[in-house]
Amino acid sequence: MKQGWVIEECYTDLLEMVVTKSTELIFMNLPVEICIANAKDRPWEPHKYESKKAQDINLEMLISWISQYAERNDTFSQASHKELYEKYTGKKRMHVNNERDT
Numbered sequence: 001m002k003q004g005w006v007i008e009e010c011y012t013d014l015l016e017m018v019v020t021k022s023t024e025l026i027f028m029n030l031p032v033e034i035c036i037a038n039a040k041d042r043p044w045e046p047h048k049y050e051s052k053k054a055q056d057i058n059l060e061m062l063i064s065w066i067s068q069y070a071e072r073n074d075t076f077s078q079a080s081h082k083e084l085y086e087k088y089t090g091k092k093r094m095h096v097n098n099e100r101d102t
Contacts, residue, residue, distance in 0.1 A: 012080040025092040027085045035066045
C-alpha cells in the first residue's frame with residue numbers, strides 16, 4: 001500500500017519547510033470571484049463553529065480577506081504562492097477554476 005499525505009495550506013513559510021519532501025505541488029490559483037463564491041457556498045464546519053449561523057458571522061471578514069489576496073505581500077499572498085510554485089522543480093499543476101480532474 002502506498003502511503004502519502006496532503007497538505008492544504010495557505011502559509012507559504014510553512015510550506016517551504018516541507019516542500020522538499022513533496023512529490024507534487026498543486027496550486028489552486030482561482031480568481032478572487034470564484035474564491036468568494038466558494039466561501040459563500042461553503043458547508044458548515046462543525047469542528048470550528050457551533051452552528052452554520054455562527055460560521056457565517058465571519059463571512060464578511062473572510063470575503064474582505066479573500067478580496068485582498070492579490071494586493072497582500074505576506075505569506076498568504078498570491079505573490080508568495082506564485083513564487084513558491086515557480087521555484088518548485090517537481091511535478092506541479094495549477095487549477096484556475098473549480099473543475100475536478102476526472
